[in-house]
Amino acid sequence: MIPAYSLGEELMKRGHRVALLTDERGAKIPGIFEEGQVHILPTGRLSGGPLAKLKGLRSIWTARKMALELIKTFQPTAVVGFGGYPALPTLLAAHRSKLPTIVHEQNAVFGRVNRLMARKVGAIATAYKKVERLDSKYAHKVHVVGNPVRQAILDIRTQDFPPFLPDGIFRVLVTGGSQGASILSDVVPDGLAMLPTHLRRRLQVTQQCREEDIDKVRERYAAHEIPAELATYLNDLPDRLAWSHLFIGRAGASTIAELTVAGRPAILVPLPIATDNHQTFNVKDMVEAGGARSIQQPQFTAKELAKQIQKMAMDPASLENAALAAHKCGYPNATQDLADLVESAGGDPLTDTIRIRPSEQGLATAKESLARTSDQKESV
Template sequence: MAAGGTGGHMVPAHALAEELMARGHKVSLITDDRGAKIPGLFGGVQVNILPAGRLAGGIFGWLKAGRNILAGRKQARAFYRQLKPAAVVGFGGYPALPALLAAQGAGIATAIHEQNAVLGRVNRLLARKVDAIATAYPQVDRLPPACASKVELVGNPVRDEVLALRDRPFPKSDAELNVLVTGGSQGATVLSSVVPDGLTLLPEPYRARLNIVQQCRAEDIDRVRARYAELGLKAELATYLPDLPERLASAHIVIARAGASTIAELTAAGRPAILVPLPSATDDHQTSNAREMAKEGGARMVPQGEFTPERLAREIEALGLEPDALAEAAAHARACGRPDATRALADLVERIARTPGMDKIAVTEKTVSAPVQGALA
């Protein structure tokens, strides 16, 4: 597996690794320094760290990136000669680039998995040469037309705890209206600023039933807590929600960004949402991520520039506040889910692998043997 050092790349790579190991295959990981430090992933798996470069910073930045990519490719080739992998699977992120370039030069089967609805920069560089392209959405922007024949829709793998929610009924909303607000590590401040005032604009019968759980940045939490107290709304705030799957299980409405993992979990569990895409996301990919769920009626999408308390209240009412309307929106969200994503991706990797027999090795890219110079821009 070859994956850059963010959770968005590493979590689906980890899910595939677990599935392949359960099928009797050996797995290795290639990543960067950041990926190596993400806790709870790839325990007991051989990890290989390659130098990667960030294609930014003017001509000198590009030259440095080029040197790091060439060095990473050389190290990956030496690694493959020892390991003799059946396939190398890239999940995006800049460390994946030298790993897949080395595999292609060595005649090893290659595939990429794109978590977003816009093909990422590294995957765009690799798309024409890989054997297969696995996607998480039926429509993926910036995908070269010449690559259409090797695209397979598999979905985006999610944690087992979230996948288990798919078999649980949507919670009744007669007594309480549970709202979960999660902005992740990026850009949660705008949600903290808008959501309290937006929820207080809901009609009184609904406002009185609100039970709010909100993830906030540490620098925002005291301000947000004071604002909820001033508005008389019941809210539980935290900078981190270790029991997020259980919180998601009891939620009637989720207010969130539109990252690939967020969308995958919402659709796997079947939870209606108000989505506020992060405008600074590369290629505005979060807006594209939200497109399918919003089109099918499982979510309402609001651009951040239009995200005001008044707009939030209107969108929540449009999504539906009555139990039947919420349950219907939840069903639409669930219909967008692809619960077999991990299995489908593993099937694809087994099909393209060129080494016969059961002693196959999937290489997950992890780049750490030299100081990381950054990710490709």
């Protein structure tokens, strides 16, 4: 939802009309699409047993019919899908209506819905140069743009890494996504407590926890005499990230995008049940660059966490170098580049202003993948 929201804001700034079609869960996320139109469609999944798949197909068909009616009313000149089953009915309706379509893949593994639509869409925008399960026969459609992030995260990119002095405060930010992660609540307090005394005494921790975990985590930090601020939701997360020396958390696409744009080092624990194990692939670029360390969940123990933190934080220069490495992995122009791609799809046959990063898989020109003979319209 964050990449979709960021793109929508950019397109509205450029004078376009924007509508969001999503499911009930997406529409409930606070603070997004307050100015654009929002339409809720039923969600269907093609998983489970025969009855579950049949029910999913019916929901998708119903949502497709609703999307077709909305397309007639809104008259868009381009449709952009951000993966996931909520995007499928609208993409199918757009293809039926012969509209220019684009999919954006946030993860380093091409998602199931995007795989289903790859043959039908005009362009595929990706967040990584190498994307697993993306068939090479679609390489001519690929545009590497990165993952759009919020402006508050972009603002961090121009700021210096917070001073990390031998006797200064060591600020650690811990989150597990929008709902927290119990594994972090179980491991992180004890892992931080195992750090050498001179490092442990400098700690200042901010941690997002599940509501059912927060009292337990608070007791652990108190027992270890580690100052910690805990919350179930951090509405000032960009400010927290700006002042942090080290991030500990999951490896979701938006998390990686924000860490690399902001330039903050991290210890990442990929979610083992993520579809197609995509979080393990998400961390590869950042780890190989030296901006992060990845610990698979079965190996994520207090002892292993303490060992990895020491490797990164015992020498102030090491942590600063990791921050610089993370910074180099970021795509700060992702929102603008994706908006350019959308405009080239929905406008005249082609404008030469599109700014795209070359893909190692082979990148087609916008003319090859998106040239259309439609007239310029007002809405996107």
